[in-house]
Amino acid sequence: MSPRRFLITGATGGIGRATLQRLLERGDEILAVGRGLEKLDDLAERSERAEAEGYGRLARHRADLMDEGARAQLAQVAAKGSGGLDGVVYIAGRNDRMPFDELDEAHVRGVFELNFFAPLLLVRSLVPYLNEGAVLLFVSSTLASKPVPGSAAYSASKAALESLSRSLAIELGGRKVRALSIAPGLVDTAMLREGRSENDLEFFASLSPLGRIGEPDEIASLIVHALDNAFLTGVTITVDGGSLTGMSR
Numbered sequence: 001m002s003p004r005r006f007l008i009t010g011a012t013g014g015i016g017r018a019t020l021q022r023l024l025e026r027g028d029e030i031l032a033v034g035r036g037l038e039k040l041d042d043l044a045e046r047s048e049r050a051e052a053e054g055y056g057r058l059a060r061h062r063a064d065l066m067d068e069g070a071r072a073q074l075a076q077v078a079a080k081g082s083g084g085l086d087g088v089v090y091i092a093g094r095n096d097r098m099p100f101d102e103l104d105e106a107h108v109r110g111v112f113e114l115n116f117f118a119p120l121l122l123v124r125s126l127v128p129y130l131n132e133g134a135v136l137l138f139v140s141s142t143l144a145s146k147p148v149p150g151s152a153a154y155s156a157s158k159a160a161l162e163s164l165s166r167s168l169a170i171e172l173g174g175r176k177v178r179a180l181s182i183a184p185g186l187v188d189t190a191m192l193r194e195g196r197s198e199n200d201l202e203f204f205a206s207l208s209p210l211g212r213i214g215e216p217d218e219i220a221s222l223i224v225h226a227l228d229n230a231f232l233t234g235v236t237i238t239v240d241g242g243s244l245t246g247m248s249r
């Protein structure tokens, strides 16, 4: 497959970085978006050194995706690149847990801004620059279909994101553009560990029939497969170590 050009948000996080690494290793060209771009210094250096050996080209763009102006600026940068876009991989997300009786409007709007409105509006502004055969991939969560206490805003925002990906598959299929979601279960990243003890992590591991939580690269490998499989669209693919199927003890 010849190198393709992808915009990746959440590239500085656990799942995003693992995805970025896989795509760069096979020579794709990436526009990586995040706030803490210094977390990608090593990959940027490697990209500069190794382009001649077929390693991909990495461009980094700092953007707070909660900010409308920053999103507009990002869309301009993405549109400028030569040859259009072969895909948008929206991995950025926030999951601030809050019991339902403490939920306030600002919290719900904040979660929806990053997890739903930002991908919708960003993709809408990029549609004119999508190449034939491009793919729009959104990282959702198993919590979209199986909420837990405290996840009301997050679960609803991810369910809306999955629904959006189905609408995009229907509306853009005529242009040979695909759209889909990937719904991971519990994955070992900063998001999962924040505010959690080792005991919590052991409990999470016990929820999977495999007795463990996932590794970021196990999600990244599915993302890359979904970017490549030209017959895959309009679906949400779960990758959760069997947790949705049921508890093993």
Ligand SMILES: NC(=O)c1ccc[n+]([C@@H]2O[C@H](COP(=O)([O-])OP(=O)(O)OC[C@H]3O[C@@H](n4cnc5c(N)ncnc54)[C@H](OP(=O)(O)O)[C@@H]3O)[C@@H](O)[C@H]2O)c1
Pocket (backbone or CB within 6 Å): 009, 010, 011, 012, 013, 014, 015, 016, 033, 034, 035, 036, 037, 063, 064, 065, 066, 091, 092, 093, 094, 095, 114, 139, 140, 141, 142, 183, 184, 185, 186, 187, 188, 189, 190, 191, 192
């Ligand atoms: N880990 C899990 O168990 C799990 C399970 C299911 C689904 N997910 C989903 O997987 C995706 C990736 O999460 P992760 O587990 O890899 O967590 P992570 O390591 O905490 O990464 C979160 C990413 O989101 C970006 N982000 C957060 N707020 C942002 C903002 N305002 N503007 C721009 N970027 C922002 C962060 O970038 P900066 O910090 O650089 O801004 C970072 O790259 C999320 O959508 C999450 O909901 C995770």
